[in-house]
Amino acid sequence: MTSDDTSSKTPEDRTMKQIGASGIFVPAMGNGTQAWGDKRFGYGTSYTRDNLYAIYKMCLDAGLNFFDTSDTYGKGLAEELLGEFHRKDGRPVTIATKFTQAKLYDPNRNLSVRAVKTVLESSLKRLQVDTVDLYQVHYPPARRALDRYLDAMADTVKSGKAKAVGVSNFSTDYLRYSYSYLWSVHGVRLASSQVGFNLLHRHPETNGMLDACRELGVTILPILPLAEGVLTGKYRAGGQEYGSQAATLFRGASLFEPGESFFKAMRSKPYEMHREELEPLFDVMDAIARAHEGTIAQVALNWLIASDPLVIPIPGAKSPSQVTSNAAALGWTMSATEFRRLSQTEAEIRRAIGY
Numbered sequence: 001m002t003s004d005d006t007s008s009k010t011p012e013d014r015t016m017k018q019i020g021a022s023g024i025f026v027p028a029m030g031n032g033t034q035a036w037g038d039k040r041f042g043y044g045t046s047y048t049r050d051n052l053y054a055i056y057k058m059c060l061d062a063g064l065n066f067f068d069t070s071d072t073y074g075k076g077l078a079e080e081l082l083g084e085f086h087r088k089d090g091r092p093v094t095i096a097t098k099f100t101q102a103k104l105y106d107p108n109r110n111l112s113v114r115a116v117k118t119v120l121e122s123s124l125k126r127l128q129v130d131t132v133d134l135y136q137v138h139y140p141p142a143r144r145a146l147d148r149y150l151d152a153m154a155d156t157v158k159s160g161k162a163k164a165v166g167v168s169n170f171s172t173d174y175l176r177y178s179y180s181y182l183w184s185v186h187g188v189r190l191a192s193s194q195v196g197f198n199l200l201h202r203h204p205e206t207n208g209m210l211d212a213c214r215e216l217g218v219t220i221l222p223i224l225p226l227a228e229g230v231l232t233g234k235y236r237a238g239g240q241e242y243g244s245q246a247a248t249l250f251r252g253a254s255l256f257e258p259g260e261s262f263f264k265a266m267r268s269k270p271y272e273m274h275r276e277e278l279e280p281l282f283d284v285m286d287a288i289a290r291a292h293e294g295t296i297a298q299v300a301l302n303w304l305i306a307s308d309p310l311v312i313p314i315p316g317a318k319s320p321s322q323v324t325s326n327a328a329a330l331g332w333t334m335s336a337t338e339f340r341r342l343s344q345t346e347a348e349i350r351r352a353i354g355y
C-alpha cells in the first residue's frame with residue numbers, strides 16, 4: 001500500500017483479495033486509468049484534470065483504492081496525475097504500473113536490466129512514490145529476450161523498487177514459463193496476468209490462461225472488463241451508434257501471437273457490432289440486473305468476479321457517477337444459475353454468428 005498512512009484495510013476484511021501470493025491486498029475491484037491524460041479518449045475536451053480528481057476521490061470514497069496505470073497512458077500523464085492526486089488527497093492507495101518497451105515490434109528488443117531500472121525510476125518520480133506495489137511487463141518481448149526481461153523484473157523486487165511483478169498481454173505458455181523462471185532463478189513469485197477478458201471475449205477460458213492462473217495462484221486483471229462501454233448496454237440495438245471503439249475485438253485475441261482466431265476476427269465484422277444478434281444476451285443481463293436492482297454494467301463486472309476468485313476487474317470510469325455505479329457491483333453477488341445462463345447465452349450467440 002502506497003502511503004504514509006498504515007491504517008488501511010486489512011486482509012481480514014472479506015472483500016479484500018490478495019494479488020497472487022504477494023501479500024498485497026486490494027478490493028475485489030480496481031480502477032483503470034488508460035483514458036487519463038489521453039486526448040484520444042477525450043482528455044482536455046470532454047473531461048479535465050479536475051474531473052479526473054473528482055473521479056479519483058470518488059474511487060476512494062467507494063472503497064476502490066487500487067489503480068492500474070502505465071508509463072504510456074497519456075504519455076506518462078496518467079502516472080503524473082495519479083501521483084498528484086494521491087499526494088493531494090492523502091488516503092492510501094495500491095498502485096500497479098507497467099514497463100513498456102520503447103520499440104514494441106523491434107525483434108531485437110535489446111533490453112537490459114538498466115533500461116528497466118531507468119524506466120521504473122521515471123514512473124516512480126511521476127507517481128511521487130519510492131516503491132510501486134505491482135510492476136508489470138506491458139507487452140511480451142521476443143522469446144530470446146524473455147529471460148533478460150524477467151531478470152530485470154525480478155531485480156525491481158530485489159532492489160525494493162517494486163513489491164511484486166506481473167505480466168500483461170502474455171500468452172499462457174509465456175505466463176507459465178515466466179512464473180517458473182522467476183521462481184526457480186530468482187525466488188520471486190509472479191503475481192498477476194493482465195489479459196483481454198470480458199463477457200464478450202472469453203479467450204482465457206479456452207486458451208489455458210484461466211487454468212494456469214488457478215494452478216499457479218496468479219491474479220487475473222481483465223483488460224477492458226466492460227468492452228469499452230459495450231457491456232454497459234449503451235450501444236445495444238436501437239441505442240447509441242457504435243463504431244470507432246470496435247478495436248476491442250483485436251485486443252481480446254492474442255495480438256502478439258496471432259493464430260487462426262485472430263486472423264478470422266480481423267477478416268470479419270467485429271463481434272460487438274452484431275448488435276441485433278447480441279440482443280438476447282443483453283435481455284438476460286437486463287433481467288439479472290433488475291433482479292438485483294443493479295445495472296447491465298454491474299452484471300458484466302459481476303460475471304467476471306464470479307468466473308473465478310482470482311479475477312479482479314479494473315474498469316475505467318469517465319465520471320464519478322460511473323465509479324459509484326461500478327462500485328455497486330460489489331454490493332451483490334450473481335447466483336451460479338445466473339452465471340451459467342449468461343455464459344450459455346453468450347456461447348450460443350457466438351456459435352450462431354460463427355466466432
Ligand SMILES: NC(=O)c1ccc[n+]([C@@H]2O[C@H](COP(=O)([O-])OP(=O)(O)OC[C@H]3O[C@@H](n4cnc5c(N)ncnc54)[C@H](OP(=O)(O)O)[C@@H]3O)[C@@H](O)[C@H]2O)c1
Nearest residue numbers: 032033034068168224225226227228229232315316322325
Ligand atoms: N494491459 C493492456 O494492454 C491494457 C489494455 C487496455 C486496457 N487496460 C487496462 O484496463 C482498464 C480498463 O479498460 P478501459 O478503461 O479501456 O475499458 P473498460 O473498462 O472496458 O470500459 C471503460 C469505458 O466504459 C464506459 N463506462 C465505464 N463505466 C461505465 C458505467 N458505469 N456506465 C456507463 N459507461 C461506463 C466509459 O466510457 P464512455 O463513458 O466514454 O462510454 C469508460 O471509458 C484500463 O483503464 C487499463 O488500466 C490494459
